Amino acid sequence: MKQLVGWLSLKDDNVRYQAFELLQNRSAFFDDVYPFWDIFSEKLKSENSYQRSIGLMLIAENVRWDTENRMEEIIGEYLALLSDEKPITIRQCIQSLGKVASAKPGLRDIITLRLISFDIMTVKETMRKSILLDILNVLLVIRKEHKTAEVEDFILKALSGGILDKKSKKQIEHLLG
Secondary structure, three states: OHHHHHHOOOOOHHHHHHHHHHHHHHHOOOOOOHHHHHHHHHHOOOOOHHHHHHHHHHHHHHHHHOOOOHHHHHHHHHHHHHHOOOHHHHHHHHHHHHHHHHHOHHHHHHHHHHHHOOOHHHOOHHHHHHHHHHHHHHHHHHHHHOOOHHHHHHHHHHHHOOOOOHHHHHHHHHHHO
16 A cells, blocks of 8 residues: 555656556545545645645545544645646545535535635636536535535526536536436
């Protein structure tokens, strides 16, 4: 395990990505990647966007094993990636928040607040639809267990706004039930 975690920092994309995938898949079933949490947490502050993404995604995979409440300690740093300079890192952060919210019910309110207050107009126009869909998908996960007027209002505004196309709106409406 230690070797795979070490390979996450290599410059060789192929080796780094394969190590990441193995650790990500392993984390879905076993808690033996969780002891490397602090390493993943440090990656959130990396100058390299790939390293930030690796850190946030491996944290999301291991949050299910977090009996020490480490996620609660780093949620601010984690959510700071919603303002990352790289749109792909923003998307990966948003997508990972569904796993965090499912595993950590106590963090649902702060996650919801940050997502519904995300200023979609600050990202490139070509990324707005994708990011809005990512946000809606996470809010729908949270909504199953924790329905609030703010989430309902956000979803309604997203469906009546001009960012989503008809197909996307139908998909969200279908998921709403």
